[in-house]
Amino acid sequence: MEYELLLVSLLVLFFGLTTTSGCIVERENSCTCDPTMRQVSCTRLGDSVDDVLPHLIPDETWQLVMKRVWVDDAVELRPHNFVTLKQLRWLDFSYNRISVIHPETFSDMRSLYFVNLSHNRLRLLESNAFNGNLPDLLSLDLSYNRLLLLTERNFKAVKNLKFLDLRNNPILFISGEAFWGLSQLERLKLSSANFTKFPAEPLSSLLNLRMLEMRDMPFIKSIPDHAFSFNSRLESLVLEKLPLSVGGLSVDVFYGLESLRHMTIASCNLTSVPCTSLSNVKHSLESLDLSRNSIQIIYPDDLSGLSDLKNLTLHDTHLQEIKPGSFIKLEKLEALDLSNNRLRTLYQDSFPENLTKLQEIRLTNNVWSCDCSLKWLTESHISLGHDHVTCTDPRSERGKSLKEMRKKLPDTFYKCKSPIITTKEYSEERYVEGDQALLYCDGSGEPLSFSWYFAGTVIPVRGSDLRKNGKELTIRNVQLNDAGEYTCIIRNAGGQKSITVLLHVDAAKHGDMSSNLPPGRGNDGSVKDSGKDCSTGTQNIRREFSRKPGFSSENSFDKTNIATTAILITILGCVTTLGVAGVFLFVGCVWSKRRDAAGQNSRNTQNSAPSVNVNGHCKHEQSKNASKKTMKSIELTDERVVFGGHGIYSKPIQDLDCPKIDRQSNINRKK
Template identity: 35%
Template sequence: MFVESVVRWGLWSILLQVGLGVSAGGCPPRCVCRPEAREVICSGKYLNSVPEGFSNDARRLDLSRNRIKTVGRRQFSGLVQLQELNLSDNLISMIEVEAFLGLKNLRTLQIKNNRLKILPVGVFSGLSSLRFLDLSQNEILVFLDYTFKEMVNLQTLEAEENDLVFISQRAFFGLQNLQELCLDRSNLTSIPTEALSQLQSLTQLRMLRLIISTMPNNAFRRLQRLQSLVISNWPALDNLASNSLIGLNLTSLVISSCNLSAVPYVALRHLVYLHFLDLSYNPITVIQGNLLGDLLRLQELHLAGASLIKIEPGAFRGLSFFRMLNVTSNQLTTLEESAFHSVGNLQVLRLDGNPLACDCRLLWVVRRRFRLNFDGHQPTCSSPDAVRQREFRGFSEKELPRIFTCRPARIMDRRPQEARVEEGTTVLFSCKADGDPFPSITWISSHKNVISPTGRVRVLPNGTLEVRFAQVQDSGTYQCLAGNAAGNDSLTVGLYVKGVPQNRSIPLFMDVSWTEPSNPQAANSSAQMAKPFPFDVKTLIIATTMGFLSFLSSVAICFVFMFFWSQSKGQIKHTATIDFVPRSSMGGGGDGGEGGRFTMKLI
């Protein structure tokens, strides 16, 4: 009895499915039809071609994970109610023109992970209602002009992981409502600026894993509605042209995993609506002060996994809406409060993964350790040794004044420095300082300007001021400022340059260190160093020898030339007879004098 019941139940199930299928207009073999949802599921059935016998009122057709190789012309013309078609994960290498003609209500078309190499113009004819198209993971080499011209309502185009080498200028013509475009892992070597300019409704553009090395000016012109731009994994991209992002009104920008060695301040300055900026995984070493102020609405900055060693004071000055900073996994030893416009607005701070020195510069962070959101990653101390590997939340209030301390900057040698030299002399002024943290050295000129590390008057890496080939106008006082988070110290030095008279030559090189004004003889003797002779004896001997050899060579060439020239003239006389008439002894003329003749032998 039990066996008969099971058989009877199975027969009723089969009859019920068949009945439902027939009532819905038919169901192809090996497919599962769901009339209540108006779905036909033929996924993973090892089909070699598109089957027939679909219900005319089907709204969803899944043909994924089969072995279909070709989609013929008007293959689905009877499915006028179809809204979603999935042809992904097949072996499709050819789609004939007008293959989807008749699918006037289709909204979603997926042809992902097939073997398409080219899309003939007209292959998407009739898809005027399509909203989403996925062409990713194929072998498409080029997008031709007018490939998508009839897809006027398309909003999302996924084209990642193809072999694209070229996108024609009018390839995207007709995509007047496209909002999202993804170009990922292709062989494009330049940004398809002209093609992208057709997409004036585009709001999101993702371009990942490309081999493009430059971003030229006006790279994204006419994309005024673009809000989100993602550029990631371009290992050859090391620079952005100053106007590469001009015309954009972005709210989100990602340029990550590239080769930028500095924050592209000039290229970013136009993005006044930017809220989110991600420059992570670039070899950026410093965030400079007072250069991000044009990004008035910036709220988040991500610079994780970079090479940051310093965030300068005033780095985020002017950013009154700034609320999140992510600088995890860098080489920062500290982050000073002076870098921010207002730390009261800061909500999320990622400092983990940095070799943090727990001193007075980080006291402001530790005092806010229970209010700041560290996103589940507590910062830890790397130095001093007494608190190594301790998390910020583990410190008690009583410990803070004892541990998070600093020693003010102090200039070590405070002896007066003064140099009196002649014009053309090179002068060095020393400024060595000590403190914890190690102080920075800044030199101020006599004109109250900060002296840079480059130029004729410059600051050397060890803090020494160098004045090369001193001029009279360089005379004056210079101030050395040594400072750290705990305090500053200063030292003033003097330089007096005497002009050289017009009839005297200016020495080529002369290094003069500072001298104490209490010993004027030492200063004068240093200033009167011997002028180096411009050439040594060895150089003169070589030059003379080379000149003599050149002269002998020229003479020899002349004699050889004359010899061959005379040989080419045939028989030549070797004697010459000359007639002459001597002048009168009175100098009145030649009359009355007897003429003469003599013969001369030519050698």
């Protein structure tokens, strides 16, 4: 054993001597050598790249780190700089001013597996910059450069590449075949790019991709359907600072992501949880981050399909309310971040009954109303993250931490009262098939929330689905299979009360009702899946607001009166048409008489001396005897005379009593 240790020591000593013999001794203040790791590290050298590479670097070097070596002048890397360094495995040339990498610069470096060229001045990659025999190159970092475009030949030779970092490059264009050949790539990072179209085609070449980050892309307004359909092995997806427009996440945008476990959609202008888009990953997603959006309300159907979710982050989303039942399906939830929002309360019935797996809820920087609605939190095992969870209301407890409330629990902490029902606890409604059914419940107490259930399943509530905070439920085009008991649950922090409404639906007597069904219903009245419903319930209900309280089936439209109504409308139309025609005829007669009278008055006027101009038009001028009387001018055409303001009088031009005028005398007079 001692002999073996001695032999190893001699080999290390010999290796160190042979390695250090090639170190840059005269520049030891700028370079260091590590014989055991075969590593050379330099910084702030005054020599040019051709003076240093490869002459001053030992041929046996495995790791070459040249950070901040050439920071004054632009640098170009050429093949002869590495002609003797064929054993290199790790190459770090970051924080320099490299602007050009010539073709085949790294050719035949068969052991090279890591290259860091970040924080340089690269604008364009030569098509063959990474050509050559590079079978072991696994990681390539080109972040923080100035790359403008990627072509189909940039990465064609590095077929075994696993990690590619392109962050903080103002890329304008990515060729559809830019990543062609990178069949083994597992991690890709893109940020600060300026292309206007989501690069779905280039991504389709990355069949083995496991992690994708896309951040800070100011011109990406939407992501199309099936954008990741070829990336079925993707496990982590980060979309951050993409200014998506309304509907920017299409329904099937995440189609095909069967292995996705972690997703971030942060700072993307979302105004609600994209539940329809998330339905394609509901069986695999374990972590979801929707931070820094503008999601003010969480509804029960928003996250109900994500049964495997373990971590949910809703940090800084302007969140004001979490509806009861919103997290009730998240039985595997372990951590929840609700910090930096505007929440006042958090109901226990928003969560599943079994909370053994939920370990932490971050509640800092909200406007908590410390009353009995938070009592369950003070008595649970759940960690609240930090001690800075403070009360805003009531005033007597303002500024106190929830941790203090756990210890003190004053009587004022339990001030909430159970809601009081103000409508009948049990009622019946009857409608005819095809009508719109209105169900109603109400109660008093603060604050209140309303939820409707049918056949034991919550009816999805979203935005405009219900009126008056959920008190009114309208079923459009009610069908026979909509009949049954509907339960309205009225909740607040003090408890809950229920109201039952029994709905009867009578079969229609006339005609086939299937023609009147709304889009999405079949002939049997069932609802077809349109892919846009976030609900996971078994009973789908059409809801509208066109009915007012008190509207019943007796007031519905009677189809037997259609023929009578049509006849009445026809008669009324005919009478209206005749009346309009009579009015037009009367107006025409009056106008014709006024026209004839105006023409007769004009012919009787003899006080003007008409003159004919060169173009053959006759104008009346005032005579000396009628100097105080203003005459309106007339214009003579080939067939008629038009009197200004006196109607129209037709007469052949040769019949007008216009005196003959000597044209020459007229000219002399003008002179």
